[in-house]
Amino acid sequence: MSQDLLVGTVKGPGESAQEYRFITPDNARTKVGEFVYYPIQVEGAERLILGKITEKAIVRTLPDAFLADPHIPPSEVAELIGFDMATPELYEVTVAIAGYFDPRFKGFVNPRVMPDPGVRVHLAGSALLTEVLSPKTQGALGSAHLGSLLTRAPGEVPVVLDVKNLVSTHLAILASTGSGKSYTAGVLIEELLRPYNRAAVLVIDPHGEYHTFREFESHPDFEQGGYRPRVRIIPHDQVRIRFSSLTETDVRSLLPMMSEKMNAFLGKAFDRVRGRKGDGHLWGLQDLFNALDAMRSEGAEDDPSSNASTIEGIRWRLEDRFARSRIFHDRDHLPLPELFSPGQVTVIQLNEIDQDMQQVIVSTLLRRINRARMDTKNGKVHDGETYVPYPVFVLLEEAHRFAPAGATVVSTPILKTILAEGRKFGVGVGLITQRPGKLDSDVLSQCMTQFIMKIVNPLDQQTIASSVEGAGRDLLDELPALTKGQVVVAGVAINTPVLCQVRARLTSHGGETIDAPQEWLDYFGVGQEEARAQDAAVLRPQAKAERFRGYSI
Amino acid sequence: MRIGKIVSSRSHLDYVCQIYHPGEIPDVPSPASYAFGRFVRLSGDAVGIVYDSQLQNPDFGNFGPRLSNSPQEIRVFTPDLIDEQATLVSLLLLGRLSGAHGIHEVPGEVIPVHSEVETLPDEAFVAFHRDEAGRIQLRYLPLVQAHGGPASLSLLLAVLDRLNSLCPEDRARLGVLRNALNWQRTIQAVKA
Numbered sequence: 001m002s003q004d005l006l007v008g009t010v011k012g013p014g015e016s017a018q019e020y021r022f023i024t025p026d027n028a029r030t031k032v033g034e035f036v037y038y039p040i041q042v043e044g045a046e047r048l049i050l051g052k053i054t055e056k057a058i059v060r061t062l063p064d065a066f067l068a069d070p071h072i073p074p075s076e077v078a079e080l081i082g083f084d085m086a087t088p089e090l091y092e093v094t095v096a097i098a099g100y101f102d103p104r105f106k107g108f109v110n111p112r113v114m115p116d117p118g119v120r121v122h123l124a125g126s127a128l129l130t131e132v133l134s135p136k137t138q139g140a141l142g143s144a145h146l147g148s149l150l151t152r153a154p155g156e157v158p159v160v161l162d163v164k165n166l167v168s169t170h171l172a173i174l175a176s177t178g179s180g181k182s183y184t185a186g187v188l189i190e191e192l193l194r195p196y197n198r199a200a201v202l203v204i205d206p207h208g209e210y211h212t213f214r215e216f217e218s219h220p221d222f223e224q225g226g227y228r229p230r231v232r233i234i235p236h237d238q239v240r241i242r243f244s245s246l247t248e249t250d251v252r253s254l255l256p257m258m259s260e261k262m263n264a265f266l267g268k269a270f271d272r273v274r275g276r277k278g279d280g281h282l283w284g285l286q287d288l289f290n291a292l293d294a295m296r297s298e299g300a301e302d303d304p305s306s307n308a309s310t311i312e313g314i315r316w317r318l319e320d321r322f323a324r325s326r327i328f329h330d331r332d333h334l335p336l337p338e339l340f341s342p343g344q345v346t347v348i349q350l351n352e353i354d355q356d357m358q359q360v361i362v363s364t365l366l367r368r369i370n371r372a373r374m375d376t377k378n379g380k381v382h383d384g385e386t387y388v389p390y391p392v393f394v395l396l397e398e399a400h401r402f403a404p405a406g407a408t409v410v411s412t413p414i415l416k417t418i419l420a421e422g423r424k425f426g427v428g429v430g431l432i433t434q435r436p437g438k439l440d441s442d443v444l445s446q447c448m449t450q451f452i453m454k455i456v457n458p459l460d461q462q463t464i465a466s467s468v469e470g471a472g473r474d475l476l477d478e479l480p481a482l483t484k485g486q487v488v489v490a491g492v493a494i495n496t497p498v499l500c501q502v503r504a505r506l507t508s509h510g511g512e513t514i515d516a517p518q519e520w521l522d523y524f525g526v527g528q529e530e531a532r533a534q535d536a537a538v539l540r541p542q543a544k545a546e547r548f549r550g551y552s553i
Numbered sequence: 554m555r556i557g558k559i560v561s562s563r564s565h566l567d568y569v570c571q572i573y574h575p576g577e578i579p580d581v582p583s584p585a586s587y588a589f590g591r592f593v594r595l596s597g598d599a600v601g602i603v604y605d606s607q608l609q610n611p612d613f614g615n616f617g618p619r620l621s622n623s624p625q626e627i628r629v630f631t632p633d634l635i636d637e638q639a640t641l642v643s644l645l646l647l648g649r650l651s652g653a654h655g656i657h658e659v660p661g662e663v664i665p666v667h668s669e670v671e672t673l674p675d676e677a678f679v680a681f682h683r684d685e686a687g688r689i690q691l692r693y694l695p696l697v698q699a700h701g702g703p704a705s706l707s708l709l710l711a712v713l714d715r716l717n718s719l720c721p722e723d724r725a726r727l728g729v730l731r732n733a734l735n736w737q738r739t740i741q742a743v744k745a
Contacts, residue, residue, distance in 0.1 A: 065732065080690060081694040082657065
């Protein structure tokens, strides 16, 4: 403690009961987001009450008139009249009290004792912060090294998350586009696949940004003993959904303009197929057609053709949507043991698939894994396709597509179920979105660890303020000012909310912004125009052979 | 050039100088030599500034027998009458000269009565406004603002103008200060 830098003196309490203010001449070290402490006696022992700087205001400075000429430093004018202090400015700094770190509870305890005016305030040393901010040490079992504390030199205070809490109580990565969401997610996935975690991860990738994970397999940082992570990339044309895994709601969501009568017939057909085949048994589109055909004259014996047009209408819609789709299949699907395995990351690329189709795919997958984990945990299954004897983690990019605010889509209910109950069965979800305001607020509030990056939109900020418990007012004020790679981390995976600079990726980042000017320039590159001219050239018909002195020319 | 002598004081900093009359010294000081803002040296190395003036005429309001109202004629008609009229100027002590630089501070010693007051030539004026390192200084500014009365800002502006003309290399710095004081004197007064 004695080595920690003395930065100021307590002036008195702040606006709230959890704040105090101190006076300092040091502008450089008292940054917003920085950690300071004051010592007090609690139950006979000295405790360092840690707090985070939330606001800073200048309370004394040189007159404005001295700043009138930008060519003349104000200090020179001040010196002219005999004021030669090197730092004439005084700052009033507001600190939100976190408390002292109690290793028994692995958290901060606030003794609710305000510092007396005159108490000296120290800048928390990097060693102290490293010890108390992160619940885990770097490289330990169940740790995830996200980056380092933004207010300190890179690497000085590592920010290390607790993977157990991170994946079991769900996480949300919220940021404007281009702020580094997928980069941060990439760092987290890297950590989950490191030898000290070896997680079973599935990434739903609507933009095809995560193909670079293949580098995990050959990167030395991921290798230990016989362990080496496996990476499985499933491109959009290999995604298969077994028809029988769809619910009636799934099917209905993909059919356009269904009348009430059509919905009633479809529901009845579903019930019959299910009743006949039983839950968990294979059935296909043809079974549904058969069930529908059987209902053509039901309830209208006097006119056998009365239901025909409705049935035809449903059949036509089903055929149009499902029979021609490569995604839906009577037998094939993505087996869960192939999707989820410890030490494996599976990336399902959904680019080039319609959004409503993406919702059905995600809903089906989530439903299957949730059911599988419940059955496995409850001892109902001991082998086979639905036996998943390890916790899994699913990362959803563009999460607002799968649980939009103000509307219920097919994936919303299962997402809500997993977010509410998934912890018990070992199904963790990570949501990534650039529009928190467009994400269902219930869904967002269930994510107990938040990674919040630059957000300028006031509606999105408001959503975060109302849905994210861990994000304090002070941190939300920081959101518009954050730059790429800077993230506010709050929630159960860290001891107290921190501003973090995300570490460099070990593997390359697949979500780079397209360099439009360079690509336009390339359009006029050497040989490009000639190649285009050749491509556009009309093929001339070959001249007919002529005979000359008996030879064909 | 000698201009007068100390005859009174109102405080440790604020002295009254009586300007020499004709007959007291061979070279009678001209009004310009004890004008508002003139820097003076007194009691050796002490430096002060003329910030106020007062005329004394005990005969004012005395309607006794006179052969004339003109002082020149009175001397002729009543040569034994003591001339008690006086021009008094107020001096504010700003510091002292120490060789080639000035020390702007409240002087420790009291200036004795009858100490001679003489004007500070331009070289000494510039020297008083330089510190040991040769940089321009006006450390007495708060003192003048506190004790210089209602015209203190005008007094400081007069000093800055003189410094500006004598020290062109420091015009930029002095200009910022001059503008600040000028704004304070005029605009702030109007706003108030």
